[in-house]
Amino acid sequence: MSRLLILGPLAGPLGLAARMAQGRGAAIAQADTVPAALAHLRGPGADLALCHVGHDVAALLRGLAAERIACPVVACGPEEASAEAVEAVRAGARDFLPLPPDADLIAAMLEAAAGVTEREAAPVARDPAMLAVLARAAQVARAEASVLITGESGTGKEVLARHLHAASRRAARPFVALNCAALPETLLESELFGHEKGAFSGAVATRKGKFEQADGGTLLLDEIGEMDPRLQAKILRVIQEREVDRLGGGAPVRVDVRILAATNRDLLAEVRAGRFREDLYFRLDVVRLRLPPLRERPADILPLAEHFARRYADANGLPRRALSPAARASLAAHPWPGNVRELENAVHRAVLLAEGAEIGPEAIELTPAPAAPGQVALATGVEALVGRTVDDVERDLIIGTLSHCLGNRTRAAEILGISIRALRNKIQDYRASGLAVPAAHGYAD
Known part of the structure; x- marks a missing residue:
């Protein structure tokens, strides 16, 4: 279930947006002021914040950055509020949602923020290879053991994780997912473990991390193989002791969380290479579910x-x-x-x-299949690049990939092998130079 925080009154068009989101399975929380919104994000947390442009969107974004809270913000307001929309996006808002809201835009907004909805979480499977995976998942869903989900990028590891949670004894409690590759180390640490007031410059109040937000439920650590070894040690301690040390905290906080981890890497090879802790690997690999490629x-x-x-x-x-x-x-x-x-x-x-x-x-527009091992690739693609600058080639590659992904920034960044932040910076540069950048289909860009 997606968690949506709305900053603004639940009346009129904004209230309609809230009801539409609820109809799509989202859990709604509301705040009247920026400080109240930040207080909620420090505690229960949210997958997405929807902020009316009548509030100070930039102040909310500054507060999130200062307190190391990684929550996407979508600004909203009447369609004629174009100046406010531009200002909000320049300040760092992910998108702008016109009001009155459109149900399809709400659905796309929630999907972009939280991956798949609970309604869509059941995997589609007819092939014996996938049916075998789901049968094994059914055997362990109601257990408390950690599960390591492996598979190539794009195979549906988060879908399977949500399916495990929905079939578990924790289904009525939160499912919280965190992509360990999407955040820098300092921000990831705060997201995971939370912090106490004064733990660092900008920490104006105590904040719960993902472990505490998932208390009683399930925490998915996606792309766990990308995590820094120092944080791996802290994760191991949480699993062993069932308690979290907030940044700047004086006493541990007890948590009851089932851990699911997902990776497209060979973690055992990472252990042998010294990049992943062996003790954490065996803690996570109690049960392994390998998702076969399509x-x-x-x-x-x-x-x-x-x-x-x-x-x-x-x-x-x-x-x-x-x-x-x-x-x-x-x-x-x-x-x-x-x-x-x-x-x-x-x-x-x-x-x-x-x-x-x-x-x-x-x-049906399909991407050409890559050359088979040992096959000589056609030279025409490389020859076509000769005489062009690296910046020009990079620009065309980024815009072409965005078009291929229907404007979905997260997927485009994964294909390009860069961070979402780096992609957004490039997009801002292109727009500033007057280039048209593909918008995310289904909601305002």
Whole structure:
């Protein structure tokens, strides 16, 4: 369940936005002032903050930065408030949501902030390889043991983690996810363990970290293999002692959390290389669930494609259309190096581009498969770059990747291998120079 904090009165258009979000499964909290919003984010926390431009959006963002709280902020207000919208985005707001709200924009906003919703968390599976994984997951879902979820990028590790939580005895308690690769070390430490007032410059009050926010429930540590060894040691202590030491704290805080960890790395190889603690590895690897890449579960390709076609037709207010036999054949024959995420993007595009009663092959735009090992790649791609500057090539690559991902910044950053912050900085530079940058489909950019 997504956790949404609304800064502003729950009346009129903003109240309607809250009810729409609730209808999509979000848990709503409300604050009347920036200090009250910061107080909530220090305690229960939220996956997303929706702040009306009648409040000081920049002050909220400054407070989050000063207190090392990583919560995305979306500004909102009447469509005619263009100057306030620009100011909010320049101050660091992720997006601007026009009011009165549109239900589809609300849905896209929540999905962008929190990945998948609880309603969509059940994995789609028909292939024996994936059914075997789900059978093993069902065996351990109600246990308290830590679970290590492995698999290539885009295979659906967070979806499986949410499925485990929903089937566990902790299902009524919070599910909290944290991407360990998305934050710098100092911010990640505060996000995980929280801090006491005065722990560092800007820590004006005590703040609960993700372990405390997930108390009684489940904490997913995504991309755990990217974590600094110093923080690995602190994670190990929390697992062993079931207590958290806040930054600047004098006494530990007891927590009751089930740990799920996910990684696309070979953690045992990382242990051998000295980059991951062996003792933490064995604490996390009580049960291992390996998600097979999509190429190893071919019977899931078409059921997943049909699932995404229905989802994105509904999300965009379009009629549901079946995939034509030729479109199905095209999807089934593709190797899907980007796994389920690539398939989702391809079907989303097809839903938007298709014309007629069916989704035909002309709407299916697929990324060419990479060259096989030992195969000589065509030289034309490299030759086409000769004579161009690195900045020009980088710009075209970034804008092209954003277009491929329908404007989704998180996915584009993953494909490009850069941080979301670095991507946003590039986008700001391009916009400042007058270039058009693809907007995230489904909500304002």
